[in-house]
Amino acid sequence: MPGPRGFGRFCRLHGGTKARETATTPTPPPMSSPTDPNGAFQRSHPSEGTQALEKERKLPLTGWQQEVDQAKRLGLEAAESIVDRNISTFSRGELPHFAGINTFMKAPYLEDVNQVGNYDVAIVGVPHDCGTTYRPGTRFGPQGIRRISALYTPYNYEMGVDLREQITLCDVGDIFTIPANNEKSFDQISKGIAHVFASGAFPIILGGDHSIGFPTVRGVCRHLGDKKVGIIHFDRHVDTQEIDLDERMHTCPWFHATNMANAPAENLVQLGIGGWQVPREGVKVCHERGTNVLTVTDITEMGLEAAAQYAIERATDGTDCVYISFDIDCIDAGFVPGTGWPEPGGLLPREALKLLELIVRNVPVCGLEIVEVSPPYDISDMTSLMATRVICDAMAHLVVSGQLPRKDKPAWISDVCNMNVDQKWR
Numbered sequence: 001m002p003g004p005r006g007f008g009r010f011c012r013l014h015g016g017t018k019a020r021e022t023a024t025t026p027t028p029p030p031m032s033s034p035t036d037p038n039g040a041f042q043r044s045h046p047s048e049g050t051q052a053l054e055k056e057r058k059l060p061l062t063g064w065q066q067e068v069d070q071a072k073r074l075g076l077e078a079a080e081s082i083v084d085r086n087i088s089t090f091s092r093g094e095l096p097h098f099a100g101i102n103t104f105m106k107a108p109y110l111e112d113v114n115q116v117g118n119y120d121v122a123i124v125g126v127p128h129d130c131g132t133t134y135r136p137g138t139r140f141g142p143q144g145i146r147r148i149s150a151l152y153t154p155y156n157y158e159m160g161v162d163l164r165e166q167i168t169l170c171d172v173g174d175i176f177t178i179p180a181n182n183e184k185s186f187d188q189i190s191k192g193i194a195h196v197f198a199s200g201a202f203p204i205i206l207g208g209d210h211s212i213g214f215p216t217v218r219g220v221c222r223h224l225g226d227k228k229v230g231i232i233h234f235d236r237h238v239d240t241q242e243i244d245l246d247e248r249m250h251t252c253p254w255f256h257a258t259n260m261a262n263a264p265a266e267n268l269v270q271l272g273i274g275g276w277q278v279p280r281e282g283v284k285v286c287h288e289r290g291t292n293v294l295t296v297t298d299i300t301e302m303g304l305e306a307a308a309q310y311a312i313e314r315a316t317d318g319t320d321c322v323y324i325s326f327d328i329d330c331i332d333a334g335f336v337p338g339t340g341w342p343e344p345g346g347l348l349p350r351e352a353l354k355l356l357e358l359i360v361r362n363v364p365v366c367g368l369e370i371v372e373v374s375p376p377y378d379i380s381d382m383t384s385l386m387a388t389r390v391i392c393d394a395m396a397h398l399v400v401s402g403q404l405p406r407k408d409k410p411a412w413i414s415d416v417c418n419m420n421v422d423q424k425w426r
Contacts, residue, residue, distance in 0.1 A: 048158055055160020063164040067093040094153065094164075102146040103171035104206070105154065105163075105392075110170040117199030120167040120405040121395060124196060124205050125174035128185050129374075131211025131250040135340045137374035142174055142206040144338075144375030144384040151385070152392060161396040167405050169395075172196065182247055183425065186215035193219030194417060197367065200409040202398070204391055207371030209340060210239055213253030213325050216369055220323060221262040221421040225414030229366060230267035230315030231257065232359060234352065235327040236275055236343040240282040240291065248425070250340070250372070253325075255285055260421050265289035267319050269311040271355065272296055272330040275343045296347055304351060308358035320412040321366035324359070326390055328372050328383055336386055338378025349386060353393055360397040366412060368394050 046054075068086045072078075075090035091099040094106060103109050104123040116122050125142030132138065154164035163169065175192040177185040193216050196203045205216055213233075220229060233239070233254065244251040258265035270286070274295040286293055292314045299307040315322050331352050333342035347355070370387045378384060398404040 052157050052160055056155075056157075059155075059160065059162045060165050063162070067164070097150050100150060102143065102150065104146050105149045105152055105169070107169040107171045110172045113172050113195065116170065116172060116196055116201045118168070119170040119201050121169045122196050122199075122201040122203055123169070123171040124192060124203055125171075126177065126189055126192075126205055126208040126212050126216070126369075127174050128177040128182075128189070128208045128212055129340070130177075130180055130182050130185065131209045131248070131252075132340050133244055133249050133251060135374060135377060137338075137376035138207060138209045138340055138372055139177075140375045141208055141371075141373035141384075141387075144373060144378065144381065145206050145370070145387050145391075146171070148381040148384040149388045149391075152388060156392070156396050159396045159400060161399050163392070163395055163399070166399050167395065170201075182211060182249075186211075186218075186248075189215035190219040190222065193367075194222045195219075198223040198413060198415065198417065200406060200413065202365075202404060202406070203367045204394070205367070205369035205371075206387075206391075207369060207373070210235070210237075210250040210253055210325075210327055210371045211248060212371060213239065213369065214248065214256045216325075216367070217253075217257040217263055217323060218260065218422050220367055221260050222417050222419065223414050224262045224320075224412060224421075225416065225418070227262065227320040227412040227414070228267070228318060229263050229412075230317075230319040230322045230363075231263060231269070231325060232311050232315050232322055232363075233268060233270045233325045233327070234272055234330040234347075234355070235270060235325075236272055236329050236346050237277055237327070237341065238270060238273055238279075238282040238286055238291075238293070239327075240285040240289075241279060242281075242285070244279075251279065251282065254291070255282075256422065256425075258289060258291075259423050262421060263323075264318070265291050267315050267317060268292065269315045270294070271299065271307070271311060272347050272352075275345055277341055277343050296345060299347070299351070299355070304354050305358060308355055308362075311355075311359055312363055316363055320364070321410065322359075322363040323366055324356075324368045324394070326356070326368065326370050328370065328387055328390075331386065336383040338374050338376075338383030339372045340374050340377075341372070342377075349389075353389065356390065356393060357397050360394055361401040364410070364412075365394075365398060365403060366410070 071092035075088035075092040332346040
């Protein structure tokens with residue numbers, strides 16, 4: 001099967017489908033200071049900033065050089081007046097950040113989804129907002145996230161991760177959802193996610209309102225065989241009603257997801273719940289099914305480490321993998337105004353990102369979705385940028401924890417597609 005090809009970042013031109021190269025740059029000695037001339041304290045207590053400098057020196061530049069070479073070959077050498085000969089005439093890579101085609105982080109667009117298994121990570125857009133019960137606009141979430149993601153480089157300073165050098169990433173575009181028909185859209189979503197999941201590529205889903213949580217998990221469950229998945233759900237709302245406005249809306253995904261034997265309710269962990277937008281019908285379901293709920297107050301009083309450990313223990317008890325559903329409105333509305341149901345009093349961005357780190361680095365993650373980003377209500381792309389940060393951080397944590405790149409398909413993925421994992425709806 002041919003290796004990944006395409007313009008921009010994250011494609012590999014040499015050495016096989018998922019080739020990696022390791023740099024051999026030696027680690028420099030620790031710096032000294034006037035108060036510590038021999039650098040003894042810094043050697044035993046290096047700051048995060050100092051450690052980051054050392055991590056960067058160990059990263060290769062192979063992917064960057066391949067991108068530059070490809071850009072010049074396919075996008076023409078720059079005009080003679082251009083001094084920097086790494087620049088091409090037509091933009092074909094990371095730079096400039098304001099130009100280029102809007103895939104996520106300018107990753108190659110994969111038109112043939114039958115080739116998705118050649119990549120470590122696949123970005124999947126789900127532009128569906130027919131499940132909203134208040135403000136629409138999340139159908140534009142995938143576009144908004146992709147557009148602002150061009151602002152990011154593939155390198156994170158603190159973590160010492162360069163996604164361009166360490167994983168292969170593609171963007172498969174958007175699932176064809178059906179306006180004004182939730183159930184047909186759900187069928188499309190489940191089929192698309194099942195295809196990506198079964199290929200062995202790690203699926204990252206850009207929503208869309210939270211009604212997509214049910215069909216995305218259903219797509220995963222279709223290829224779990226007899227394995228089970230825990231769900232860690234970041235949100236201000238429980239989303240566990242059976243119906244809302246006579247349909248399966250964005251208040252209902254976890255009622256229907258946990259009806260599936262592969263996704264037990266006792267392994268559903270809900271972080272950040274609270275406020276004045278939590279319908280009692282959903283609360284009763286949480287009580288009856290024994291889901292695990294932590295409010296923002298719980299999290300702040302327990303501490304982030306204890307809250308993460310609580311989530312990990314309950315999501316992994318008897319399961320084989322964990323699916324993460326991140327509703328952007330779990331973060332305080334002052335930081336993420338562009339969402340369908342804004343709620344003050346949520347998590348601070350740093351708290352949410354730290355929780356994500358503590359969880360992703362310590363559980364076998366099988367997929368991630370980011371939902372409820374509504375660009376029409378956003379201010380200066382704040383909400384879309386936060387969603388981008390969640391996604392990029394999650395990928396980096398998967399790299400640091402050794403979950404990416406995948407050497408083989410995880411044992412929880414079954415090649416057999418079970419179309420009967422869920423109960424018949426009406």
